[in-house]
Amino acid sequence: MRIGIDIGGTKAEAVAVDDAGRIVARVRRSTEHGAEGVLRTARDAVALVAAEPGVGSITGAGVGIPGQILGGRVLNAVNLGLTEVDLGGDLERALGVPVHVENDVNAAALGAHATLVAERPAAADRPMAYLNLGTGIAAGLVLDGRLWGGSGGTAGEVGHISIDPAGPECPCGQRGCIETFAGGASVARRWGRGGELPIRDLFDAADAGDPDALALRDELARGVAAAVHVLTLTVDPAVIVIGGGVARLGDRLRGIVRSALVERSARSIFLTSLALPERIELLPPDSSAGALGAALAVPATHEPALGR
Amino acid sequence: MRIGIDIGGTKAEAVAVDDAGRIVARVRRSTEHGAEGVLRTARDAVALVAAEPGVGSITGAGVGIPGQILGGRVLNAVNLGLTEVDLGGDLERALGVPVHVENDVNAAALGAHATLVAERPAAADRPMAYLNLGTGIAAGLVLDGRLWGGSGGTAGEVGHISIDPAGPECPCGQRGCIETFAGGASVARRWGRGGELPIRDLFDAADAGDPDALALRDELARGVAAAVHVLTLTVDPAVIVIGGGVARLGDRLRGIVRSALVERSARSIFLTSLALPERIELLPPDSSAGALGAALAVPATHEPALGR
Numbered sequence: 212m213r214i215g216i217d218i219g220g221t222k223a224e225a226v227a228v229d230d231a232g233r234i235v236a237r238v239r240r241s242t243e244h245g246a247e248g249v250l251r252t253a254r255d256a257v258a259l260v261a262a263e264p265g266v267g268s269i270t271g272a273g274v275g276i277p278g279q280i281l282g283g284r285v286l287n288a289v290n291l292g293l294t295e296v297d298l299g300g301d302l303e304r305a306l307g308v309p310v311h312v313e314n315d316v317n318a319a320a321l322g323a324h325a326t327l328v329a330e331r332p333a334a335a336d337r338p339m340a341y342l343n344l345g346t347g348i349a350a351g352l353v354l355d356g357r358l359w360g361g362s363g364g365t366a367g368e369v370g371h372i373s374i375d376p377a378g379p380e381c382p383c384g385q386r387g388c389i390e391t392f393a394g395g396a397s398v399a400r401r402w403g404r405g406g407e408l409p410i411r412d413l414f415d416a417a418d419a420g421d422p423d424a425l426a427l428r429d430e431l432a433r434g435v436a437a438a439v440h441v442l443t444l445t446v447d448p449a450v451i452v453i454g455g456g457v458a459r460l461g462d463r464l465r466g467i468v469r470s471a472l473v474e475r476s477a478r479s480i481f482l483t484s485l486a487l488p489e490r491i492e493l494l495p496p497d498s499s500a501g502a503l504g505a506a507l508a509v510p511a512t513h514e515p516a517l518g519r
Numbered sequence: 520m521r522i523g524i525d526i527g528g529t530k531a532e533a534v535a536v537d538d539a540g541r542i543v544a545r546v547r548r549s550t551e552h553g554a555e556g557v558l559r560t561a562r563d564a565v566a567l568v569a570a571e572p573g574v575g576s577i578t579g580a581g582v583g584i585p586g587q588i589l590g591g592r593v594l595n596a597v598n599l600g601l602t603e604v605d606l607g608g609d610l611e612r613a614l615g616v617p618v619h620v621e622n623d624v625n626a627a628a629l630g631a632h633a634t635l636v637a638e639r640p641a642a643a644d645r646p647m648a649y650l651n652l653g654t655g656i657a658a659g660l661v662l663d664g665r666l667w668g669g670s671g672g673t674a675g676e677v678g679h680i681s682i683d684p685a686g687p688e689c690p691c692g693q694r695g696c697i698e699t700f701a702g703g704a705s706v707a708r709r710w711g712r713g714g715e716l717p718i719r720d721l722f723d724a725a726d727a728g729d730p731d732a733l734a735l736r737d738e739l740a741r742g743v744a745a746a747v748h749v750l751t752l753t754v755d756p757a758v759i760v761i762g763g764g765v766a767r768l769g770d771r772l773r774g775i776v777r778s779a780l781v782e783r784s785a786r787s788i789f790l791t792s793l794a795l796p797e798r799i800e801l802l803p804p805d806s807s808a809g810a811l812g813a814a815l816a817v818p819a820t821h822e823p824a825l826g827r
Contacts, residue, residue, distance in 0.1 A: 338670050350753075354662065361755025362646050365793055368752040373745075375684055384787025437681075444676045445658075445753035447669025479692025485673055 214272040215322075215506025216256050217315065217499070218242055218249060220290040220346070225256035226499050227266040228506040232325055236263035237499055244292035249276075249285075250301050257306060273311045273505035274298060275318025279364070283312045290346060311509045315501055316343045316367070317358050320351025322504030323452040323494055337449035340367070340442045341500075344457035344464075346396045348389055348438060352446055358508070359446075370394060374437045389441075393434025395457050402427055410457050431457075432471035435464075436487070439472060443485050454494030465493050522580040523630075523814025524564050525623065525807070526550055526557060528598040528654070533564035534807050535574040536814040540633055544571035545807055552600035557584075557593075558609050565614060581619045581813035582606060583626025587672070591620045598654060619817045623809055624651045624675070625666050628659025630812030631760040631802055645757035648675070648750045649808075652765035652772075654704040656697055656746060660754055666816070667754075678702060682745045697749075701742025703765050710735055718765050739765075740779035743772075744795070747780060751793050762802035773801050 212235070216225045219242060227236040238259040243252050253274060261269060276298065278288030283299015302310040313321075320341035327334045341351040348370030352359035359366055370390035371383050378387020379397070391397045395410055402424070405412030410431075416424035439451055458464055469488050476482040494500055520543070524533045527550060535544040546567040551560050561582060569577060584606065586596030591607015610618040621629075628649035635642045649659040656678030660667035667674055678698035679691050686695020687705065699705045703718055710732070713720030718739075724732035747759055766772055777796050784790040802808055 354667070359662070359754075362757035363755060365751055366753065366755035371789060372749055372752050374682060376682070377685065383789040385783075385790070441680055441749060441753060443673055444680050445674065445749065446667075447671060447674035449670035475693075481679060481691040482693065 212267045212269055213506040213509045213511065214257050214260060214269055215318075215502040215504065215509075216253055216272065216274045217318065217501030217505055218252060218274060218276045218291070219315070219501075220277070223252045223256050224499060224502045225260040226502040226506060227260050227263065227269075228503065230511045232329075232503075232507060232511075234499060234503060236260050236266050237502070238263065242291065246293055246296040249288075249291055249293055249296060250298065253298060253302055254305050257302070269306065269308055270511075271309045271311070271509035272302060272306055273313060273318065273507070273509040274302065275313050275315040275501045275505035275508075277315045280312050280314050283310060285312060309509065311505075313358075313505055313508045314351075316341065316349045317351040318504040318508060319343060319454055319494075319501040320353050320452075320504060321358055321507050322498075322500030322502070323454060324353040324356075325503060325507055326494075326498065326500060327450060327452065327492075334450065338446060340446060340448040340451045341494075342369075342435070342438055342442070342451055342453045343455040344393065344395065344435065344453060345455035347394045348434070350438070350442060350451075352448070354446070369438045369441055372437075372441055374434070389434045389438050391434075392430045393432075393438070393457075395455075398427060398431055411460065414460060414463055428467060429471075432467040435468045436471035436475055439468075439487055439491060440475065440482075440485075443487060443490065448490065450492055451490050452492050452494055454498065454500060458493055459496045461493060461496055465491075520575045520577055521814040521817045521819065522565055522568060522577055523626075523810040523812065523817075524561055524580065524582045525626065525809030525813055526560060526582060526584045526599070527623070527809075528585070531560045531564050532807060532810045533568040534810040534814060535568050535571065535577075536811065538819045540637075540811075540815060540819075542807060542811060544568050544574050545810070546571065550599065554601055554604040557596075557599055557601055557604060558606065561606060561610055562613050565610070577614065577616055578819075579617045579619070579817035580610060580614055581621060581626065581815070581817040582610065583621050583623040583809045583813040583816075585623045588620050588622050591618060593620060617817065619813075621666075621813060621816045622659075624649065624657045625659040626812035626816060627651060627762055627802075627809040628661050628760075628812060629666055629815050630806075630808030630810070631762060632661040632664070633811060633815055634802075634806065634808060635758060635760065635800075642758065646754060648754060648756040648759045649802075650677075650743070650746055650750070650759055650761045651763040652701065652703065652743065652761060653763035655702045656742070658746070658750060660756070662754070677746045677749055680745075680749055682742070697742045697746050699742075700738045701740075701746070701765075703763075706735060706739055719768065722768060722771055736775060737779075740775040743776045744779035744783055747776075747795055747799060748783065748790075748793075751795060751798065756798065758800055759798050760800050760802055762806065762808060766801055767804045769801060769804060773799075
């Protein structure tokens with residue numbers, strides 16, 4: 212049995228997955244920040260899920276976590292107050308089984324793909340992108356059933372493609388990056404109010420007719436539509452699954468993104484032929500794609516443990 | 520021995536390739552337009568190369584040609600005055616061997632990859648993009664050593680990604696597509712003079728200090744840089760090989776594109792980390808990548824003829 216752990220900025224989730232890739236147990240806890248806090252969160256989440264009924268002996272564990280991943284080390288995970296930690300090494304020593312550490316977006320992409328294939332087996336061989344709308348924007352690509360890593364770790368970083376040289380400044384040094392229009396942190400900063408759920412507050416204000424909110428919501432939709440467009444004209448995924456914190460808005464997000472894609476396509480026979488609105492799907496808000504994908508990134512017991 | 524044919528708007532090239540993938544003979548002739556003209560061009564090019572010394576019995580033929588490809592049929596190849604023709608079927612009947620028809624950019628991508636691997640064997644497993652700067656702009660992707668087809672034929676169509684909502688109108692119905700800044704047809708139209716080689720004329724005028732030419736040349740470089748940027752942040756190719764008619768400008772093009780990439784990176788530590796200028800290479804002007812790739816798209820005799 213494999214364990215998968217998804218460590219987010221506020222919550223961590225752990226699942227136990229059987230050899231057929233089915234989730235047999237699931238637990239959630241809050242995330243502690245800093246290097247020691249993250250290690251404690253991971254160890255504790257594993258212990259909690261291992262104690263669940265039906266969870267047998269553990270053969271491996273995977274972790275999905277924000278930041279740069281170098282082997283089992285995690286670097287520069289700003290949202291977790293983390294500069295560097297040997298998460299893989301620490302967990303291997305604690306658990307005595309192989310541990311694989313993966314970028315959180317890539318892990319969620321694997322999990323979203325597995326979920327899609329469980330519902331529609333024909334999706335197994337079709338290319339899929341997972342578009343994560345969180346603090347920032349990035350995509351994970353599953354091509355030929357496997358995570359696409361690119362040549363050096365920049366695959367799927369669509370958030371920093373500029374779509375408007377006159378757009379807002381991006382902390383990356385460019386202007387008009389997709390992330391400045393649709394990244395949670397950028398939108399929240401531009402909205403400037405809203406407490407713990409600024410994007411929800413923005414959507415509420417837009418629904419109430421606030422012109423600033425309407426404009427920002429339109430730009431958010433435009434940014435997501437551009438990311439879908441860019442992915443389609445490069446990798447050409449059959450399905451683009453949208454997830455992440457902002458995607459928890461569910462139908463309220465789906466509605467404005469679909470409208471933006473339809474409006475974009477109405478201007479162009481070429482864009483209409485791409486069937487952009489038909490490519491997108493939203494990850495359900497209660498999905499465990501991140502933790503599931505982290506577990507699936509670890510070889511199952513009946514497979515040889517290659518490439519680690 | 521396999522034959523590869525590259526049919527361009529003005530010239531067609533045919534090569535004979537041995538089982539090791541080496542070119543053993545090469546011929547060129549002018550392209551005739553229209554359905555009958557294209558069929559005659561292809562048959563004639565095969566006959567010419569087959570008569571070259573050292574060319575043995577032919578086991579298959581591949582054709583790279585602009586337009587949409589549907590099985591062996593070619594649709595809407597505007598530059599060839601062609602609405603629809605069963606090029607694959609016609610050649611199979613004429614030659615009595617299997618014929619594979621491929622989009623010209625994809626064929627050139629395969630040929631560019633094979634050329635790269637012949638020079639640097641370590642490139643075999645690294646992702647590569649071939650960026651074609653011709654009348655329009657499109658890329659062919661070689662991932663894990665194979666042509667990446669995407670889910671429905673829009674993979675690599677980076678020419679119609681908009682990078683500026685205030686940019687020039689594109690015939691596709693959008694504004695500010697990469698192709699409006701850097702596509703040969705669009706640049707020639709905006710330049711408005713220059714006879715048979717308008718882009719070369721534009722570069723000459725820019726070198727002579729003409730401000731309109733300098734502005735258009737800068738925009739061309741900006742468009743190519745954006746395509747390199749977009750490919751890097753989606754597919755993340757180790758190498759982006761630039762070819763096509765506009766790339767025949769050689770070092771004159773390389774210089775302005777490298778400058779645009781360096782300038783872009785100077786604004787951003789993130790972009791600097793992508794090492795964009797180091798990723799690009801120019802296809803030599805006399806390269807037979809298109810014809811070579813068309814031949815390589817056909818299975819060699821010692822391989823089972825799968826997937827046709």
